[in-house]
Amino acid sequence: MDAPGRARREARIATFVGLASLASAMGIGRFAFTPLFPLMQDSAGITLAQASWIASANYLGYLVGAVASYVAAVKAPLAARWGLVVVAASTLLTAFADTVARWVVLRLVAGAASAFVLIGASAWALALLARSQRLRWSGWVFAGVGVGICLAGLTALVVASVGASARWAWVGLGVLAAAVAALGWRAFATMDAAVRPARPRGLGALDAASWTLILCYGIFGFGYILPATFIPAVARAIVADPRVFAWAWPLFGFAAAVSTIAVSHLARHAKPGAAAGCSFIVMALGVFLPAVGTGLGTLCLSAICVGGSFMVATMACLQQAQRVAGDASGGLIAAMTAAFALGQAVGPLTVTAAAPLREAIARPSAVAAALLLVAGIALLWCEGRTARK
Numbered sequence: 001m002d003a004p005g006r007a008r009r010e011a012r013i014a015t016f017v018g019l020a021s022l023a024s025a026m027g028i029g030r031f032a033f034t035p036l037f038p039l040m041q042d043s044a045g046i047t048l049a050q051a052s053w054i055a056s057a058n059y060l061g062y063l064v065g066a067v068a069s070y071v072a073a074v075k076a077p078l079a080a081r082w083g084l085v086v087v088a089a090s091t092l093l094t095a096f097a098d099t100v101a102r103w104v105v106l107r108l109v110a111g112a113a114s115a116f117v118l119i120g121a122s123a124w125a126l127a128l129l130a131r132s133q134r135l136r137w138s139g140w141v142f143a144g145v146g147v148g149i150c151l152a153g154l155t156a157l158v159v160a161s162v163g164a165s166a167r168w169a170w171v172g173l174g175v176l177a178a179a180v181a182a183l184g185w186r187a188f189a190t191m192d193a194a195v196r197p198a199r200p201r202g203l204g205a206l207d208a209a210s211w212t213l214i215l216c217y218g219i220f221g222f223g224y225i226l227p228a229t230f231i232p233a234v235a236r237a238i239v240a241d242p243r244v245f246a247w248a249w250p251l252f253g254f255a256a257a258v259s260t261i262a263v264s265h266l267a268r269h270a271k272p273g274a275a276a277g278c279s280f281i282v283m284a285l286g287v288f289l290p291a292v293g294t295g296l297g298t299l300c301l302s303a304i305c306v307g308g309s310f311m312v313a314t315m316a317c318l319q320q321a322q323r324v325a326g327d328a329s330g331g332l333i334a335a336m337t338a339a340f341a342l343g344q345a346v347g348p349l350t351v352t353a354a355a356p357l358r359e360a361i362a363r364p365s366a367v368a369a370a371l372l373l374v375a376g377i378a379l380l381w382c383e384g385r386t387a388r389k
Helices: 003-030 033-043 048-072 076-094 100-131 135-161 166-190 208-238 248-266 272-292 296-350 362-388
Strands: none
Touching (some): 003 076, 003 100, 033 135, 033 166, 048 100, 048 296, 100 166, 208 296, 272 362
């Protein structure tokens, strides 16, 4: 096979494996609990307060994983390989856990593993696509998050529709995660992306552009997590039929997958800083909607706005990190991911269990929307200042 043919094949494998890895890590390791929470309310009697702690444990695990990846300077393929294995194992074990404490521990472990996969798989895939001059395919890689969310949501929908318990959904998702781990094992082991490990350089080594990204990415984590945690549960409070409320999460995932692909093709010449700023503003609208509206239509619009912007924001911010830090982007991405994880770990804990769910998320949603709006404007201002130089 000639050099162009090898490059094309390498890019296709990187895109597919990257997509599948992010689908497993994020759709299952990170967000599986979101569509399964309403089912676990019915089958296990989980309360809103318990759900908040389970969700926050997962997000705290994500923070631990991001920091560990940064400090340990794990090579990207190695982080992705073993992270996928741990996501699969922890998801399968969750199916057989029967106490809140065990769910908290297992979701914390899954969150940590998902951070390793996101950092490792995205750095690996982007480096291979850049080497083959097909970085425009990155939208397909990040569409994996939306694909995973959609699959997790559809799994919950099927399980709820047949009247089965949430345990079977966890089993199905665990088997799917195991299949992805097996799929990616060889690719990560044999395809060298020449990604430099994230090595701790000290906070003083970060310039103003890096700090802006880190701060805005942390606000992003806090801002989007409320709808990303509670949309299916709020939908259930509006319409009790699982054949209706369970569609909220697949809609969120579908919007995430389509938006990343569409933006990567239609706005390929847009600066990543500008794309991130615009997506933050759209996300702010989606986060604000549940604070002022209580209908199912408002909730669906929120799912479309947040789902359709949060992966565009992720993709654009990670591309901006590569633009700012170059070959050393792994370290900046790890620092950004840590800030993001800290923000999203705090988010669910701002929801009080003393009020009905729709009322409990109203004030935190308004605050989150305001912060996202400010961060979006800041990113646009920084991009404009860069363009004028």
